[in-house]
Amino acid sequence: MGVVAWILFGLIAGIIAKLIMPGRDPGGFIVTILLGVVGALIGGMIASLIGFGTVTGFNFGSFAVAVLGAILLLALYRQFHRV
Numbered sequence: 001m002g003v004v005a006w007i008l009f010g011l012i013a014g015i016i017a018k019l020i021m022p023g024r025d026p027g028g029f030i031v032t033i034l035l036g037v038v039g040a041l042i043g044g045m046i047a048s049l050i051g052f053g054t055v056t057g058f059n060f061g062s063f064a065v066a067v068l069g070a071i072l073l074l075a076l077y078r079q080f081h082r083v
Contacts (some may be wrong), residue, residue: 009058009066010037011031023078035077036070042058 014036043065052065 009063010034010040010070012036013040013063013066013070013075016067020071021074021078031077034063035073036066038062039067039068039070039073040066042073043067046072 014032017036017039018032020021024075046056046069047065
């Protein structure tokens with residue numbers, strides 16, 4: 001996937017993660033994009049380490065892994081950056 005596709009995929013994953021875990025977070029829209037992109041990468045690494053799969057493109061499995069990674073990263077972010 002290209003850079004623009006990763007940003008778009010991360011944006012969608014970050015928005016879904018934010019909808020699943022509503023609340024007040026510092027940062028706003030840009031942080032949501034960054035958490036989504038990095039969450040997709042982290043989710044892909046964790047999934048490949050445990051043998052589940054990787055983020056390979058725009059498909060349901062990759063989307064689920066990306067959203068789970070974004071949720072994990074958002075939870076960690078909230079732990080370290082309290083509002």
